[in-house]
């Protein structure tokens with residue numbers, strides 16, 4: 001076998017298999033043409049002629065992290081709302097008074113594409129510094145044709161500006177546009193935007209925010225049907241602030257994931273497991289909104305619902321550009337195990353993007369997206385908040 005690069009002396013957390021970390025001591029990874037050509041224990045390795053070798057000196061290697069839920073393309077910030085919440089207003093109160101998502105919509109509409117790109121690159125760089133190699137990015141801060149398309153174009157351009165894979169998601173159904181008519185807006189989303197975005201390849205999935213302050217079940221259903229008809233998979237912000245049956249609705253439409261899920265009930269968890277809909281847990285939003293109702297982790301475990309974790313990086317509910325902080329919060333606040341969150345930021349997150357065939361584990365044939373960590377144990381990745389222990393990141397086999 002020939003390889004462009006051979007990593008030796010690595011402790012691998014491959015994430016291969018249905019559960020656990022797939023640990024391989026004294027492992028090797030051969031990279032050829034941007035893919036993993038071989039991975040496993042040195043003792044079982046075939047003859048490999050490598051153009052370049054790199055000794056990991058006992059460091060841990062994981063799949064590159066996958067942040068499967070972000071809203072990182074936006075302008076402005078909402079630090080003023082943080083202060084308002086501290087003074088007693090709720091997230092929903094602020095949204096109803098014209099703040100919240102609507103505030104970011106105003107700032108994003110006013111930002112030119114170059115400015116939006118520059119602001120977004122900074123946030124993306126923070127994720128890359130912690131080993132992210134694939135990031136999902138939602139629109140939803142334009143809520144008009146021109147700005148939604150601009151957000152999606154910026155998401156695509158980020159994949160050219162930096163060595164990272166981007167999954168772009170159209171979240172037109174994030175909120176009713178300020179001053180807009182909800183029926184007319186849903187017509188625009190379903191009849192014009194979704195077909196256009198699908199035809200132009202500007203998004204890889206379609207998302208909705210199903211909530212009292214956003215869209216009702218039947219409205220989300222209409223968006224799901226339009227997206228599937230256009231050949232795009234769907235996702236949902238479900239049951240974040242109330243139990244609206246969002247998890248079950250997403251599952252019924254074959255959603256890749258349902259996200260947030262603080263109020264999801266056991267039936268919803270079981271429906272997700274049956275449909276293969278991944279539960280994406282977002283502890284950053286739970287923390288910053290000072291929520292008390294936790295997602296039903298025990299019900300997900302009992303039902304066999306797959307669980308991912310993500311930053312939800314956005315200017316309002318989760319201004320947290322750190323997958324490691326999100327992972328720590330998922331353990332401390334939601335009671336997830338270290339193994340669950342490590343799978344949740346790799347293979348299960350890949351599944352939540354419909355990309356588990358390409359990324360998320362260290363297995364022959366997958367993209368050579370890898371993170372090499374200067375830690376003695378994998379728990380160290382999660383057990384402390386502070387400087388990034390990332391030693392090296394490879395995206396498509398290239399050190400970057």
Ligand code: NIG
Nearest residue numbers: 101209237285312314316317
């Ligand atoms: O995932 N839940 C809805 N949407 C975002 C927050 C949007 C915002 O507050 O700007 C979320 O938390």
Ligand code: FE
Nearest residue numbers: 069071237312
């Ligand atoms: Fe979100």
